[in-house]
Amino acid sequence: MRKSRQRFLAPMVAVSALVLGLTACGGGTETAGSGGTASRPAEKIKLTVGLFSDFHYAPLYEEFKKTHPNVEIVERRAQFNDHHTNLITQLTTGAGAADVVAVEGGYIGAFTPVPDKFHDLKEYGLDKRESEYLDWKWKLGVSNDGSALLGLGTDVGGLAMCYRPDLFKKAGLPVDRDEVSALWPTWDAYIETGKRFVAGKVEGAKFTDGPGEHFRAMVEQAPIGFYDAEYNIVAATNPDVRKAYDTGVKMIHEGLSANLAAFSPPWNTGIAKGSFATMVCPAWKTGTIKDQKPGEGTWDIAAVPGGGGNQGGTHLMLPKQGKHPKEAAALIDLLTSKESQIKLFKEASALPSLPALYDDPAVKDFVNPYFGNAPIGKIFTDAARSLKPQPVGPKASDVLQAIGDGLQRVDQGKQNAEEAWAQALKDVSRIK
Incomplete structure (x- = not known):
């Protein structure tokens, strides 16, 4: 990182600085036909994804484009501290936030008190995923008042x-x-x-x-x-x-x-x-x-x-500034799917948030040759199972x-x- 401070010593701006008044922007990409007999090409859409490191999402973007060929995905990366403090500023000023943003676990409590700044993922059917998740990880993505689902978890930071x-x-x-x-x-x-x-x-x-x-x-x-x-x-x-x-x-x-x-x-x-x-x-x-x-x-x-x-561990969220929440929510759904979480575990050691995968041989039996063939699947899933949030x-x-x-x-x-x-x-x- 550019700064010499430890990652967890991230400076934060007071949550009270988040001003009220953001309004939801327009929806998805209707492909209406003329008189119901012919359809026009799908609207070209650009989704921005705000991250604080390389999440190894590039192959998953290509998977998404197979079902959403009209969508261009552009990543915006900033240093860990800057990413989160910039997001607070963007929500405060009402401009500049990405369509999809990653929020690390140490910061999630700064955003769950202000559900009016984010699209509610329940509106796009993502609340159906609740049974897949570690209970505590799911709850971290819910607004403090319980009214809205603000983020879906990507990974957890099982300790070793x-x-x-x-x-x-x-x-x-x-x-x-x-x-x-x-x-x-x-x-x-x-x-x-x-x-x-x-x-x-x-x-x-x-x-x-x-x-x-x-x-x-x-x-x-x-x-x-x-x-x-x-x-x-x-x-x-x-x-x-x-x-x-x-x-x-x-x-x-x-x-x-x-x-x-x-x-x-x-x-x-x-x-x-x-x-x-x-x-x-x-x-x-x-x-x-x-x-x-x-x-x-x-x-x-x-x-x-x-x-x-x-x-640590991260959630993906949708600021209300985003103009294409339907497509952005679909992207979050894919990036956090079982298949994607297995791929990201193997590629980037991102331990899944979905406990059913802890018994999947693809995770449980995975060894990492870069670390002396360490059985990281067992090591990290054992750590995650023992967690008392x-x-x-x-x-x-x-x-x-x-x-x-x-x-x-x-x-x-x-x-x-x-x-x-x-x-x-x-x-x-x-x-x-």
């Missing part, structure tokens, strides 16, 4: 831990993924493994990239995270949040952190060059690793400490940023742990 067998071997640690998984059933055990890695004195490599993504994983494994069931911010009083923070601080104090912000250029380089030996690895991040071209078999995949979980409030990313910034200050030696925690809570208290 990616590691470098070559660096583990140099440190005298096991390299077999089952043995590696057994090293860290808990986060405390993960830190103890990190201390063994440090003792191995592997030149030029730290045990992990940084504490921020680990902190997020630990919080998201808890029953309650930054919000309670009534959507009140409880980060300051939730003991699981403080425990995750303290564990992140311990990683820093034990010398395990490479102090690299996820998705920054140095972090990308570190993936390829071996600057760190482990990182929290939701399913989609294996695609990020592969994009850095570290070499086949350089990275492998083990279980995540703490017993599974989810990080928690409430996701509209300012979750703001809270995450505030506490993540505190961990960064500790990692950079700018504050001690208590000073950074106190400042983080003060920053959280300003979030309304």
Whole structure:
């Protein structure tokens, strides 16, 4: 990414900035005949799709065009932070939004309170898909008032831990993924493994990239995270949040952190060059690793400490600014279909949102040769099955940023742990 901040530390604009007054635009592509005896060619339509990375949709667009030959599809990509903040601005000003937009799980709570800004997918029959979905994933795409279906889920971020067998071997640690998984059933055990890695004195490599993504994983494994069931911010009083923070601080104090912000250029380089030996690895991040071209078999995949979980995952939504919602909804239907989710899992490690696929051999038995023939189907579906979803409030990313910034200050030696925690809570208290 262009910015050096971690992906989850994405700045957000207040939801209250979304102004009212968007009106739905025109519908689909009628092919009326003259007097009912002759038809004119279908109207040429251009659909724009706003994404924050390469979702590997190009072959699926070609599938869509077979049934919609009059539709041209154009992708617009922006960096992760920019994509979401730009979307908020576009909805506020009433102009500039794509016909189809991707919204990542950390941001979905910023848009579900404003269903008037989006087309209701129920109007295009997509509510028939509900029984296919993980219950919690479906509910994330429903407006807060329950009136509208705003988005269909593409993937979920089943959690694992990616590691470098070559660096583990140099440190005298096991390299077999089952043995590696057994090293860290808990986060405390993960830190103890990190201390063994440090003792191995592997030149030029730290045990992990940084504490921020680990902190997020630990919080998201808890029953309650930054919000309670009534959507009140409880980060300051939730003991699981403080425990995750303290564990992140311990990683820093034990010398395990490479102090690299996820998705920054140095972090990308570190993936390829071996600057760190482990990182929290939701399913989609294996695609990020592969994009850095570290070499086949350089990275492998083990279980995540703490017993599974989810990080990230996306929904596709239709801003009301779109002029062709019928065709755009049909495109969302195809991009999220069972067949498409299987293809995207194999191509981009996008773990399906449809639990029936977790027992499909095409997913369950899939191995990835780029990661040492890791059985990623089993690893990630096991993680997804173990997930106990928690409430996701509209300012979750703001809270995450505030506490993540505190961990960064500790990692950079700018504050001690208590000073950074106190400042983080003060920053959280300003979030309304």
